[in-house]
Amino acid sequence: MKYKRILLKLSGEALMGDQQYGIDPTRLEQYANEIKKVVDKGLEVAIVIGGGNIFRGMQADRIGIDRVQGDHMGMLATCINGMALQSSLEQQGVYTRLMSGIQMDKVCEPFIRRRAVRHLEKGRVVIFSAGTGSPFFTTDSAASLRAIEIEADVVLKGTRVDGIYTADPEKDPKAVKLEELSFEEVLRKDLKVMDMTAFTLCRENKLPIVVFDMNKPDNLIRLVEGANIGTTVS
Template sequence: MKYNRVLLKLSGEALMGEQQYGIDPSRLEQYAKEIKKVVDEKVEVAIVIGAGNIFRGMQAGRMGIDRVQGDHMGMLATVINGMALQSALEGEGVYTRLMSGIQMDQVCEPFIRRRAVRHLEKGRVVIFGAGTGNPYFTTDSAASLRAIEIDADVVLKGTRVDGIYTADPEKDPTATKIDELTFDEALSKNLKIMDLTAFTLCKENDLPIVVFDMNKPNNLYQLMSGEDVGTIVSL
């Protein structure tokens, strides 16, 4: 495999599948099977998942909810998604641990860096829930931070498109795919890959990002095998 330890970032919206809200069991099962393929090859996998399928902290203002309160609601929603993914992975025979940035001992472990690394070394998939544990930070930022903390080789950002394009391919038919670019090029072109905090963390710590289509069957395995999948951003 091309990488030994990876941080896989999944969006909450991806779990909706064809639904308008919540979790699609078939999409959950698909992701679990895809992750199992690389775990079976002895790749150490950590996962950060968003909560856009349940609640976004940014929605809070429109609902009359304080932003900090709203962000905490969003963090709790990521734990719900993490528990669902954990259950799906264990259904495939994959050993997992769910760790949270907010202490909730009855459902998951608190995030402790050394313990997380030890779980990975033992072949367990570690799912990081509750973001960074702090308001005003996105799950993209949590993914970058956790990847740096566990010394991951790369951040794999699973999306609905097969890489980075010159424009939104779902809106602009003339958009062309970019196979490789630097952090500085991405910034100068104002490409919306991750939020700026997350992107800067990766750049400053020389942590490459690969953007790829997680919904395409076998794509994750092919990427890990070194095939030309998605777009890589590096120094």
């Protein structure tokens, strides 16, 4: 296997499937299937999932809600998605632990680094919810931070496109896929890989990022086995 311990970043929007909002049970089951294949190979898997299918903190201003309050609402949305993914994984026989950046002891454990690492060492999938626990930070930033804390080998950012392009491939038919990039090239070309805080954390800690299409069956397992999938930033 190419990696021993990975952090998988999933967007909340990806859970919508073809719906306008909420959680698509078919997409949820698909993701749980893909994650199980990797766990069965002996990999240690941590996951950070967004909450955009339910609420995004940045939407708060538009409906007259204070940004800090909005970000906390977004954190709760990631907990809902985390609980859904945990349930789906456990239905398939995968042991999981849901950890939160904010106190919520009735539904999940508080994030404690050493405890999270121990869960991973025991073969449990650890889902990190509630972002960093602080407003003004995205789940991309949470993914980078948690990956560094648990000493993951890589951040795998599962999206609906198969890598990083010179432009948005859904809008520009002339967009060209880039196979491999350095952190400096991403900055120079102003490519949108992650938000700047998340990207800087990875760059300073020499943590590679792989952007790939999570919706294509077997992409995740092939990627961790060493196949040339998506775009690698290192």
